[in-house]
Amino acid sequence: MVKQTxxxxxxxxxxxSAVSALVIGGPAIAQQGTVTxxxxxxxxxDALRSSMLTPAGQALGIAIREDTTNGIQDVRxxxxxxxxxxxxxEQELPTAETLKRENALEPLDYSVINTDGIPKELVNSHxxxxxxxxxxxxxxxxxxxxxxxxTWADFWDVKKFPGKRSLQQQVxxxxxxxxxxxxxxxxxxxxxxxTKEGMDKAWAKLEEIAPHITVWYRGGSQSAQLLRDGEVDxxxxxxxxxxxxxxxxxxxxxKFDGGTMDIDALMVPRGAPNKANAMRLINExxxxxxxxxxxxxxxxxxxxxxxxxxxxxxxxxxxxVNTHPSNIGKQLLVDPNFYVGRLDVxxxxxxxxxxxxx
Amino acid sequence: MSTxxxxxxxxxxxxxxxxxxxxIGLSLPATLLILIIVFLPLFWLSSLSFIDRGGELSxxxxxxxxxxxxxxxxxxxxxxxxxxxALCVLLxxxxxxxxxxxxxxxxxxxxxCVLLPFWxxxxxxxxAWLVLLQRNGLINNTLLSLGIIDAPxxxxxxxxxxxxxxxHIMLPFLVLPLYATMKSxxxxxxxxxxxxxxxxxxxxxxxxxxxxxxxxFAGVVLVFIMSLGFYVTPALLGGGRVQMLAQRIESTITxxxxxxxxxxxxxxxxxxxxxxxxxLHRVFGLDKLFVR
Numbered sequence: 001m002v003k004q005t006x007x008x009x010x011x012x013x014x015x016x017s018a019v020s021a022l023v024i025g026g027p028a029i030a031q032q033g034t035v036t037x038x039x040x041x042x043x044x045x046d047a048l049r050s051s052m053l054t055p056a057g058q059a060l061g062i063a064i065r066e067d068t069t070n071g072i073q074d075v076r077x078x079x080x081x082x083x084x085x086x087x088x089x090e091q092e093l094p095t096a097e098t099l100k101r102e103n104a105l106e107p108l109d110y111s112v113i114n115t116d117g118i119p120k121e122l123v124n125s126h127x128x129x130x131x132x133x134x135x136x137x138x139x140x141x142x143x144x145x146x147x148x149x150x151t152w153a154d155f156w157d158v159k160k161f162p163g164k165r166s167l168q169q170q171v172x173x174x175x176x177x178x179x180x181x182x183x184x185x186x187x188x189x190x191x192x193x194x195t196k197e198g199m200d201k202a203w204a205k206l207e208e209i210a211p212h213i214t215v216w217y218r219g220g221s222q223s224a225q226l227l228r229d230g231e232v233d234x235x236x237x238x239x240x241x242x243x244x245x246x247x248x249x250x251x252x253x254x255k256f257d258g259g260t261m262d263i264d265a266l267m268v269p270r271g272a273p274n275k276a277n278a279m280r281l282i283n284e285x286x287x288x289x290x291x292x293x294x295x296x297x298x299x300x301x302x303x304x305x306x307x308x309x310x311x312x313x314x315x316x317x318x319x320x321v322n323t324h325p326s327n328i329g330k331q332l333l334v335d336p337n338f339y340v341g342r343l344d345v346x347x348x349x350x351x352x353x354x355x356x357x358x
Numbered sequence: 359m360s361t362x363x364x365x366x367x368x369x370x371x372x373x374x375x376x377x378x379x380x381x382i383g384l385s386l387p388a389t390l391l392i393l394i395i396v397f398l399p400l401f402w403l404s405s406l407s408f409i410d411r412g413g414e415l416s417x418x419x420x421x422x423x424x425x426x427x428x429x430x431x432x433x434x435x436x437x438x439x440x441x442x443x444a445l446c447v448l449l450x451x452x453x454x455x456x457x458x459x460x461x462x463x464x465x466x467x468x469x470x471c472v473l474l475p476f477w478x479x480x481x482x483x484x485x486a487w488l489v490l491l492q493r494n495g496l497i498n499n500t501l502l503s504l505g506i507i508d509a510p511x512x513x514x515x516x517x518x519x520x521x522x523x524x525x526h527i528m529l530p531f532l533v534l535p536l537y538a539t540m541k542s543x544x545x546x547x548x549x550x551x552x553x554x555x556x557x558x559x560x561x562x563x564x565x566x567x568x569x570x571x572x573x574x575f576a577g578v579v580l581v582f583i584m585s586l587g588f589y590v591t592p593a594l595l596g597g598g599r600v601q602m603l604a605q606r607i608e609s610t611i612t613x614x615x616x617x618x619x620x621x622x623x624x625x626x627x628x629x630x631x632x633x634x635x636x637x638l639h640r641v642f643g644l645d646k647l648f649v650r
Contacts, residue, residue, distance in 0.1 A: 073615050164493070169598040215515045216598025230494050231514075344614045351609075352427050355434075355601055 001258060034063045035277040038089040041068035043353040044298070048100030051293035056284035062277055069093060075269050079104045084271040087278035093336035094343075096127040096265040103339070112279040113193040117306035127265040128282065131294065134322040134331055135173060138242045141251035143233040150255045152181035153308050156205070156235060158212050161235030165209070166226055169216035169351035172339060173175075173260045175333055177236065178205035180258055186332045192337065203349065210353050227252060236260075239322060240298050259331040261322060263303065301328075400628075419622035428606065428623070432630075435584035435603045436591070438517070439585035442524045446581050449525070450532035451574065457533075458540035469537070476530050484594045487523045491595070515597025523591040528584060532577035539573025540566075575642050583631050603627050604616055 037053060039045045045068065057064040067086065069075070072095045078084045079102075091099070099105050105126040115123045122129030137155055139148035140163075147162045148154075155177070158165075167174060179189050179202050192198035214232055217223045223237035227245050242254050266285065268278045282291065291302030294314035301323030302308075308318055308325070318324050322331065339346065410418040422428070450609060453472070457465050475483060490496045492514035498510040543566060551561035589604035603623060610620040 029590070071612075073612070076615065214512070214597060218593070218598065229492060232494050344616070347609075347613055348425070348427050351601065352430075354599060355430055 008281050014223070016214065018186055026268050029171075033274060033277050034065055035274045035281050036065040036067060036085060037086045037281065038067040038069045038074075038086050040090070047294060047297040050240075051297050052290040055290060056281060059284060060277070060280055062280075064179065064281070072098060075099055075104060076102075078269060079271070081263075082271070083128045084269050084273065086269055087272040087274045088266055088268060088281050090130055090264050090266055091127075093127075093263050093265055093334070094339050096124070096267055097336045097340050099267065099269075100124070100126040104270050104277075105158065106270055106272060106275060108268065108282065109279045113283045115286070117304040118286060119303070119305070120261060122265070122303055124265075129263045129303040130266045130285065131264050132303060132323050133264065134239045134256065134259040134261045134301070135168075136242060136254045136256060137236055137238045138227060138245075138254040139234050139236060140227075140230060140232075141253050142230070142251075146253065148174075148253055149234055152177050152258050153183060155208050155236070156181040158275055161234065164231070165211055165212055165216040166215045166217055166223070166232040166235040166237075168223070169218060169354065171343070171346045174206055174258055174350060175199070175202045175336065175346070176334065177258075178202040178209070180269040180332065181205055181209075186258075186330075189332055190338060203353070206350070207353050210356065213354075216354055219356055240300050243299050243320060256322060256327045256330045259329075260321070260334055261301075261331040265300045361453055384642060403621045404625050406618055407617050407625050411616060411618065419618045420626075420629060422619060422624060423626060431601055431603050431606045433625075434601065435627075438521060438524070438588075438600070438602060439582050441521050442528055442585045443578055443582045445521065445525045446528050446532040447574070447578065450529055450577065453529075454533050454536040454540055454573075455570075457537055458543075472530055472533055475526065480527055480590050481594075483527060484523050484591050487519065487526070487595060491519050491522070514595060515599075517596065517600050519595040519597075520592040522599045523595045525584060527591065528581045531580045532574075535575040535576040535580065536570065539576075540570050543569045571642075575638065579635060579638055582634070586627060586631055642644065 038189050039048055045066070049066070053064050053066070053208075069086075069089055069091070072091065075086070075089060075095075075101075078086065096105075107125055108128060112124075112222035113128065115128065118129060137149055137152070141148075143163055144161065149157070154161055157164065167177075175193060176189055179192055179198065180186070182201060182205060184192050193202060203311070209309070213225060217226060217237075220238050220241055222243055223235060224241045225234055226232050227237065227242065228248065228250055239254060239256070239259065242252060246252050266282050268275060268282075272278055286304055286308050288302070288304050288306040289312065291304045294300060294312045295307060296313055296317060299317070299320040299322070301321050303323070305325075307313070310319075313321070319326065322328065387428055407419050408417065410416040423554045439456055457468055457472075460468065488495070492498070493512075493514070495514070497508075497513060501507045502510065512621045547569070548558075548565050551565050552558055556564070587604050589608065592600045592602050593605055607620045607623045610616050610623065
């Protein structure tokens with residue numbers, strides 16, 4: 001089956017992804033070709049499938065294969081092995097920018113992809129915004145009632161809001177939060193962090209809160225467990241997961257103020273086998289209707305602002321969505337360029353703060 | 359007469375050669391397997407550690423390990439492993455002794471209880487500890503309802519929790535070799551010492567304990583070396599603050615995609631483990647464990 005001798009790790013990975021790719025869309029579809037789409041798997045990808053992928057496959061008359069990704073290393077592996085099997089992949093914005101700089105992406109064809117309603121700053125020559133994720137400060141209603149910690153200064157104020165705190169164990173967002181905790185306005189966060197004094201102050205602020213962090217959580221599912229089981233009182237975590245904890249009957253509150261908003265982008269790896277279909281699929285996924293349907297399934301923000309005009313979302317549902325006009329201005333849009341190229345240095349310093357024994 | 363002896367010797371030598379060839383033939387597949395799946399990757403791993411990110415030959419990956427972050431990780435790893443080993447000895451020695459004094463069928467039944475957790479995945483057992491130790495967990499809720507404490511204790515998400523979880527997982531590795539050794543100790547020796555005027559306590563410490571040492575050392579080495587490479591338990595129960603070397607290796611690969619640096623960490627950990635075994639051998643003579 002495999003002609004080459006000595007499969008290396010990357011070749012193996014690429015091969016394994018090809019094998020694990022799963023065909024969706026019934027035999028009824030007149031197949032004019034295929035396209036392989038990858039996202040993060042789990043409940044999120046299930047939501048993508050029902051709200052976006054299946055309708056897109058029907059509209060385009062192509063079969064959409066699916067695979068899952070764990071991040072940048074998957075794309076790099078396929079490029080290095082010269083065995084690209086993915087046509088469209090969803091990745092975080094810093095990943096998109098890094099891959100673009102590594103010349104690992106195809107330029108997007110904006111004669112096919114319609115970007116009406118998508119904010120200009122999210123339309124890049126090699127990637128385009130797809131879904132907005134926000135991490136908010138959530139708190140237990142049983143501990144603080146309605147008037148919980150709504151700003152980063154509150155998060156840092158251990159006297160006014162005594163209780164167990166939790167942050168994710170990664171430097172991303174932590175420096176931004178530490179800067180906002182000093183009272184810096186959202187619009188100025190990256191301006192301040194762009195200076196040496198700003199960075200020094202942010203690190204000092206992180207050292208101040210570190211001893212009060214009970215859990216540095218690993219990922220999304222752990223954050224939901226911590227909140228649901230009442231392990232912590234205040235936590236900075238994905239707002240869609242907070243909503244699902246609320247949905248399970250737990251008394252939890254949050255505000256969008258000071259939330260950190262990150263965006264996943266769609267991109268086409270260099271050498272993708274079905275480039276033309278990839279562009280058509282991206283165009284389909286960015287339309288207001290599929291974007292609104294996703295937001296109805298999970299309160300994840302559509303990048304296409306016209307999604308709120310489709311009538312698919314009720315007013316109550318729309319207010320829970322992070323990109324709703326009444327919410328979007330309260331959050332910090334994370335700058336993908338801030339971490340690119342120096343994530344390792346920043347992470348090492350962050351790890352030292354986290355490790356310090358109190 | 360002499361020709362017959364010569365023929366006999368010839369025949370014997372041939373038989374010996376045939377037997378040797380048979381043994382080599384039989385052990386060849388396993389030897390090859392070990393060479394391919396253990397030594398080849400090991401060689402690949404160590405060669406990778408001498409290549410920097412630019413693809414050049416350098417010691418950059420090793421120089422990096424002299425930084426505070428990695429030294430701290432090494433110190434923490436060895437401290438945790440030592441603590442886990444010490445606790446396993448404290449808990450495991452009396453347990454193994456008690457088991458070895460039971461009649462065979464009772465001992466077998468009890469041994470199954472020791473082995474039972476062995477058959478459950480480490481991940482499952484670690485999550486079970488989380489359920490017990492967390493703020494609204496079984497232990498805190500029981501203590502609260504009994505009025506022993508007023509506020510929940512911080513039992514999970516720290517160093518203590520990591521060590522508790524690891525001791526639970528490692529205990530059978532200490533008990534099993536120790537039990538085997540204790541079982542083979544002739545009880546008459548202790549009785550003879552008592553008969554000759556020793557007190558039972560003295561007989562235990564001067565006769566039984568020294569004879570059980572080979573099993574104890576085997577268990578200690580096993581527990582300590584395995585603890586050095588622990589990942590899941592400290593990652594889940596440590597609250598993100600307990601960072602052992604395995605976690606460092608993992609983050610080096612997933613966050614930085616730096617295989618060279620991760621390999622260097624692995625190589626240093628391996629060398630340290632080997633040095634430790636060599637030291638123990640020097641002090642206690644590990645060969646006594648295998649040749650009796």
